[in-house]
Amino acid sequence: AQSVTQLDSQVPVFEEAPVELRCNYSSSVSVYLFWYVQYPNQGLQLLLKYLSGSTLVESINGFEAEFNKSQTSFHLRKPSVHISDTAEYFCAVSTQGGSEKLVFGKGTKLTVNP
């Protein structure tokens, strides 16, 4: 079975500051990794994913995440955040060769203050 641990339930930062949201996973088989974002009263939107290849993946809005197999981590980073980045962020895994079922962490609430 897989599990995901998001180490911080809440992360407050000031606008234009850098941010890192931490994610660690546990799995006995190879996995795919995802970050989803959820704005208030909305569903989840896929932010970025790692399937294979380069361990550094980027999103169109400036976020990036790096897959570290030895540390079983997939931390999400942004060098300069905006007020509009305020949302809940979920890390998730699925097993390679599986049915694409996602196992989610409990989420990290990112609050960007002016």
Next chain:
Amino acid sequence: DAGVTQSPTHLIKTRGQQVTLRCSPKSGHDTVSWYQQALGQGPQFIFQYYEEEERQRGNFPDRFSGHQFPNYSSELNVNALLLGDSALYLCASSLPGVHGYTFGSGTRLTVV
């Protein structure tokens, strides 16, 4: 291009009642999955439907059942509602072998 559509957006039910939630997948997607998101938690996988069959099921009791129709739309049924069933129910669609769902905005179910 419409994304995943869920209905209703909100509903309130009494303990012991039954409820049906509906989902229309994104155009071209033939696989539908349902997730339950309790307050302050990450989504938990309920089940997945493909070709009108339940393909995989999470750790949910038999009170939770589903259906997929020939047009790929899907229903989630919950019988004998408990207070603990109060949650946001998310529908997600995908294509087989394509990793990364498209989620709907969810149905907020409150059981009183």
